Every structure is written in structure tokens, then in C-alpha cells.
Amino acid sequence: MAWVMRNRVTVGLLAVVVVAAYVFYWAANDIAPSMYVSAWGYAIPLVLAALVGVIGERSGVVNIGIEGQMLIAAFAGFFTAAATGSILVGVLVGVGSGLVAGAFLAWTTVRWRMDQIIAGVVLNIVATGITSFYYTPGKILPGVIPNLDIPVLQDIPLVGEVFFSGRSWIATVAILAAIGIHLLLFHTRWGLRTRAVGEYPSAADTAGINVERLRLVNVTIAGSLAGLAGVYLSMDASSSFERGMTAGRGFLALAIMIMGAWRPLRAFAMALFFGFVNAVASQLQQSGLGVDGEPSGFLEWLLAAVTSPQILATLPYVAVLVVLGLAAGRVRAPGAVGQPYVKGDQ
Structure with a gap:
């Protein structure tokens, strides 16, 4: 009860959203279920990628390279599965490549103290170049990632x-990861130490915490989530690999992380919001809104312009910009994020 009172605004807003979701579900039963399913499908890699950013920035390391980590993992996982004939091997290689990319970012930014933004950009450029140069068309997967139906929960x-029916196990992992990382960050010794090195590393160092080692480990391990997001994109969501298929999702994940105030569960909620806006945009494109034939006046021309597929496709990104604008000044990044730490600095 005390927790509810402290977070009464958040709880109240969540209750309103849940009620509205159910009302829309029952009132528009012909389109609402497919929209919700589409929204969660789009949000799954965003949740995983946003958690990568949360772990990194809570540790004091900006991860601009999430896009590159996802792209490398999508490439490695897909082509390994196609070459070996094993989905499991492909998933393991994809996650492993995400770990390697995370280790590269961690080593360059923490041990070598390279500018964190530049290191992330380098990772993105290298990922784009490698996956484009070695891309081979015509490859197919030997199967699909198995679905995981959760008993009892799937009947709600x-x-x-x-969330719990007809989805691959990666979707379940995304939910568990958001809940688990929240609990770890705010209710364990590791979480306390991680937040300490992200807020005031010199004080953490004085308390006996190895700042450099913790940052190295956190950023590297977080790469596995980026790897899983990439695997989902190429082996589940589309079952194919295309050049640049991440399509900016890594950068969107960073925006979602900021909108979620660097908190895992809020980032999860914002990823769902973005997924729903994307589903609404897709539904509007399919509904055939617009003007038949050539516009005959200014109002018809304006309607045709606003409801064009190209404009509707930008709706999710416009929504992100609006929410980011509203969040500006209301959320605060970890105090030491982006700042390399040298032992002895104050």
C-alpha cells in the first residue's frame, strides 16, 4: 500500500491505460486483437534493445552502438542457421556475436577510454559494412524459432x-528480462553497485567497488540482449536477412530508454506504446483513408497529403519526438553517464 501511495500517479495512469485497452479490445473486436498482436511483435526487439541501453547507461557508458550490435547478431545468427541447418546453433551464434560486439564497445570505451559516442558510431559503421559486403541472397532457414505458450496465462x-500465446520464446524472454533487470537494479547488491558507478564512480571506488571491471562486465553482458533482439529480427519476425534490416531500431531503443527514465519497466511500457502507434499507422494505411482521384481543392489536397502512406509511416517517429519533447527536463540521466573514469579522479 505504501508503494502504491508513493507511485499513485503511475498506478493511476497504468489503470487508465489498461481499462482503455480492454474497452477498445471489446468495442473493436474485429481489428483490435490483430493491432495488439502487431504492436507487441514490433515492440519485442525494442524492449530488448532498450534494456541494453539501460544497463549500459546505468553503468555510466553510453551505447550508441546498439544498432550495430543488433545488425551483426541478425546477420551472424541467420547465416549460421542457414549454413548449419540448425536454428539452435544460429541463435547461439547470434547471441554470442552480440556479446562480442558488447565486449568491443566495453573495451574501447572503458579500458581505452575512447569517446563513447565515437566508439558506438564506429561499431555501427563496421556492422553495416561487414553485413553488406558478406551478404548473400537466396539463403533460407531450416525452420523457425519454436513458439512458447504459457499455460493459464494464455487463457487471460x-x-x-x-503476450503468452503463439509467440516465440524470445518474446517471453523479453518480458522476463524487463522484470528481472528491474528487480536486479533496484533490489540487489549488483544493482546498487551498478547505479553507484553510473552516478558517482569516485565514491563507488572509495567504497571498494572496481568501477572499471563492473562497467566492462555490464556492457559486455548487455550485448547478449542486443544479440537476442537481432536474432529475433532475422529468424522470427521476418525469417530472412536484408541489408540494414534493423532500420534504426537501435536508435529508437535509445529514445525509448530516455522516455522510460532509464528504468526497465517504464522502458518496457514505452516500447509497447511505440509498437501500438506503429500498429495504428499500419491500420490507417490499410484502411484506405484519403481522397479518391485527383484533389479538387485545398482541403482535399491537404487530406490527401496527411493520409498518404509516406506520411502515415512517419507517425510512430513523430510520436516519439512529441513524447521526448514532453519528457525533456522531467527525466534525469545517470550523473556520470558518458564520462570515462580514471582511478583517483574526483
């Missing part, structure tokens, strides 16, 4: 249908 109206 709306929630079960969207």
Missing part, C-alpha cells in the same frame, strides 16, 4: 492472446 483475455 487480451493479455494471454497478445
Whole structure:
């Protein structure tokens, strides 16, 4: 009860959103279920990628290279599975490549103290170059990532249908990762130490915490989540690999992380919001809104312009910019984020 009172605004807002979601689900049962399913499908890699950013920045390291980590993992996982005929091997290689990319970013930014933004940009450029140069068309997967239906939970109206039925196990991992990382960050010794090195590393060092080692480990391990997001994109969501298929999702994940105030569960909620806006945009494109034939006046021309597929496709990104604008000044990044730490500095 005390927790509810301290977070009454968040709880109240969550209650309103849940009620509205169920009302829309029952009132528009012909389109709402597919929209919700589409929204969660789009949000899954964003959740995983946003958690990568949360872990990194809570540790004091900016990870601009999430996009590159995801792209490398998508490439490695897909082509390994196609070459070996094993989905499991492909998933393991994809996650492993995410770890390697995370280790590269960690080593260059923490041990070599390279500018964190530049290191992330380098990772993105290298990932784009490698995956484009070695891309081979015509490869197919030997199967699909198995679905995981959760007993009891899958029978809950709306929630079960969207989250716990007919989804690959990666979707379940994304949910568990968001909950688990929240608990670890705010209710364990590791979480306390991670937040300490992200806020005031010199004080953490004085308390006996090895700042450099913790940052190295956290950023490296977080790369496995980016790897899993990339594997999902190429081996589940599309079952194919295309050049640049991450399509800016790594950068969107960073925006989601900021909108979520560097908190895992809030980032999860913002990823769902973005996924839903994307589903709404897709639904509007399919509904055939617009003007038939050539516009005959200014109002018809304006309607045709606003409802064009190109404009509707930008709706999710416009929504992100609006929410980021509203969040500006209301959320605060970890105090030492982006700052390399040298033992003895104050």
C-alpha cells in the first residue's frame, strides 16, 4: 500500500491505460486483437534493445552502438542457421556475436577510454559494412524459432492472446528480462553497485567497488540482449536477412530508454506504446483513408497529403519526438553517464 501511495500517479495512469485497452479490445473486436498482436511483435526487439541501453547507461557508458550490435547478431545468427541447418546453433551464434560486439564497445570505451559516442558510431559503421559486403541472397532457414505458450496465462483475455500465446520464446524472454533487470537494479547488491558507478564512480571506488571491471562486465553482458533482439529480427519476425534490416531500431531503443527514465519497466511500457502507434499507422494505411482521384481543392489536397502512406509511416517517429519533447527536463540521466573514469579522479 505504501508503494502504491508513493507511485499513485503511475498506478493511476497504468489503470487508465489498461481499462482503455480492454474497452477498445471489446468495442473493436474485429481489428483490435490483430493491432495488439502487431504492436507487441514490433515492440519485442525494442524492449530488448532498450534494456541494453539501460544497463549500459546505468553503468555510466553510453551505447550508441546498439544498432550495430543488433545488425551483426541478425546477420551472424541467420547465416549460421542457414549454413548449419540448425536454428539452435544460429541463435547461439547470434547471441554470442552480440556479446562480442558488447565486449568491443566495453573495451574501447572503458579500458581505452575512447569517446563513447565515437566508439558506438564506429561499431555501427563496421556492422553495416561487414553485413553488406558478406551478404548473400537466396539463403533460407531450416525452420523457425519454436513458439512458447504459457499455460493459464494464455487463457487471460487480451493479455494471454497478445503476450503468452503463439509467440516465440524470445518474446517471453523479453518480458522476463524487463522484470528481472528491474528487480536486479533496484533490489540487489549488483544493482546498487551498478547505479553507484553510473552516478558517482569516485565514491563507488572509495567504497571498494572496481568501477572499471563492473562497467566492462555490464556492457559486455548487455550485448547478449542486443544479440537476442537481432536474432529475433532475422529468424522470427521476418525469417530472412536484408541489408540494414534493423532500420534504426537501435536508435529508437535509445529514445525509448530516455522516455522510460532509464528504468526497465517504464522502458518496457514505452516500447509497447511505440509498437501500438506503429500498429495504428499500419491500420490507417490499410484502411484506405484519403481522397479518391485527383484533389479538387485545398482541403482535399491537404487530406490527401496527411493520409498518404509516406506520411502515415512517419507517425510512430513523430510520436516519439512529441513524447521526448514532453519528457525533456522531467527525466534525469545517470550523473556520470558518458564520462570515462580514471582511478583517483574526483
